[in-house]
Amino acid sequence: MSVAPRVLVAGLFHETHTFLEGETGWEDFEVLTGDALLQLRGNSSPLGGVLEVAHTLGWDVVPTLMALAAPSAIVGDAVFEQYWGQFAGLASQAEREAPLDAVFLVLHGAMVCQSIPDVEGELLTRLRKLPGLSEIPVFGVYDLHANFTPAMARLSDCLVAYRCNPHTDGRASAVRAAYLLQRALETGVVPRTLLAQPGLIWPPTGTGTDTDPMKSLVQLARVLQEETPEFWEVNVNAGFAYGDIHDAGVSFTIVTEGEPEQARASLDRLCQAALAMAEVGNVVERPASEVLPLLDRHAPGLTVLVEPSDNIGGGAPGDCTGLVRAMLAERLPNAAACLCDPHAVAILRQHSPGDVLTLPLGGRGSRLDPGPLLLEVELQGCHAGRFELRDKQSHLATMVGDFFDMGPCAVVKHGELTLLLTSIKTPPMDLGQWLHVGIDPARFSFVAVKAAVSHRRAWDPISKGNIWVGTPGPCSSDLRAFPFQHVRRPIFPLDPLSEVTHGPISAS
Known part of the structure; x- marks a missing residue:
């Protein structure tokens, strides 16, 4: 033209x-x-x-x-x-x-x-x-x-x-x-x-x-x-x-x-x-109670524990406590996780590094979660949440461009568990989330991520593998557990595969 x-x-x-x-x-x-x-x-x-x-x-x-x-x-x-x-x-x-x-x-x-x-x-x-x-x-x-x-x-x-x-x-x-x-x-x-x-x-x-x-x-x-x-x-x-x-x-x-x-x-x-x-x-995860006891907690390297039921990229609240509870119950060493909890962050911002306090953490965003986890934690530090993405071709970059804001955030510790608490739910698609608060996530032995697949470009290069874990939450991979009302039927896995054929071809 x-x-x-x-x-x-x-x-x-x-x-x-x-x-x-x-x-x-x-x-x-x-x-x-x-x-x-x-x-x-x-x-x-x-x-x-x-x-x-x-x-x-x-x-x-x-x-x-x-x-x-x-x-x-x-x-x-x-x-x-x-x-x-x-x-x-x-x-x-x-x-x-x-x-x-x-x-x-x-x-x-x-x-x-x-x-x-x-x-x-x-x-x-x-x-x-x-x-x-x-x-x-x-x-x-x-x-x-x-x-x-x-x-x-x-x-x-x-x-x-x-x-x-x-x-x-x-x-x-x-x-x-x-x-x-x-x-x-x-x-x-x-x-x-x-x-x-x-x-x-x-x-x-x-x-x-x-x-x-x-x-x-x-x-x-x-x-x-x-x-x-x-x-x-x-x-x-x-x-x-x-x-x-x-x-x-x-x-x-x-x-x-x-x-x-x-x-x-x-x-x-x-x-x-x-x-x-x-x-x-049709991938469905095994429950945390079955998976975590089998982990080799002394092997070198980072294992990523993936929690699809609280997949932030799928709309979940990012504050479900199921996997964190299981990690604490199993006493996983040198572990880390991230929870979205603006209430806890607001309280922690009134304190100084080294202060120890007991807080209810997470558990407010989904009726499927058992509720807030009451935990004694030591404050490591508070931070502003806006960070530049380390990977400009990441899943997160496709969503937001070059920057993301987690809102005010805080880092706390409870024994062997380090928690990054954010005010805005943050998909775990870019390592800048952790590096921004001065933590290299590669140093951990176990890190929980609230994702399904989207985290892998960021985390695969620094880890030895992913283990998907089933917990209560709104993005469970068990689709039969959801009360579908409108999707066309038959459709697999809601219906037997033997009943399914591909639908009509629609041409414009």
Whole structure:
């Protein structure tokens, strides 16, 4: 194109855990508009990557708004209406000023409101009804854990998923999607999206791309894309198991300029491969009472104890006490853990290093937890919580960019256990969390992390291995324990695998 294309850029990013208590409100979202949005150009987030490409290619970027919140409970309807009101106003104003050539969206793909189960699909539905936006290309990037819906496939032209979990490629995926949009703008060829949904729903612990089933599925997707020039992108969506909507679960999309039958054949191969590995993805941890007594407490090196039930990256509160209690009961030497407890931090900030006091710690964020743990601790020090990420390609960088704020925090000790207490729940995806408070986590023998898979890029290089431990909490890998009401049935593991076949292929 000889004239700089006008590309409207927006983002809406939330992974919704519908089984959590409470409600996520507008005040829980970080909202960026105008110049504040444009200033993210070049940072480590997907939006930063898109804006960098736009600058390189000479797009005329029309910023609307980016709204992002940490994974949490179901979102109030008023949040979406607030977002939509601002977005529609800015988009309509931009269209009145001059025609728009395209839209680029930064999405999660698993956002749920009280009466809107498919938020991204609803956004696209409304977007397509705005003046000037019904026919222009709509491209974007989204999280590998999206619960991809037929509306998302039908109403977008090319949405590109992350390929890695941990999400080390969020920015790179956004860059890839931006260059695909440039291809469409230059050639005039706009692809279509086809979707397939096998009857599978996997817990987050089964969705790491360094192991099967996701490793093989992502590899197959790359082979199919390389074999077929008409395929612009082949996406493997692990789904988000704790979003109880009709379309929750594993899915695949192919963005193609070719014949639908060609894509359908490839989607069928992906579905059959996923079904063949259904059991492999259904990872369920053994209880802490069975796992911890078997640990070799005198072997050199760091062992990471992974607590998926309190997975902060999945929406859990980050203050569950199950694993910490088990570690204390087993008297694990040279151990460490992190709990989100702003109440305890506020009290500790009134004391000096060396002070000893008894505090109730954690246990307030989930009804599944036994409650606060009463513990005598010695204060090591208090700290401000904002830190720069050590790894700008980490899962956390994809979520927040280059910096994260834990809020005021404190380090305490109880015997052989060191506890980092934060005021804001902090996903254990970057070692800067510990290094910021002057602690090298590699010196410990055992560290508890509240994650499923997303921690591994940070912790694997300094540890000798991970051991996943089952405890009470809202992100348990045992999906049969959750009261699903809306997901389509039959679906494995909620139903026998023998009853499951992959669903219909939806073409836009």
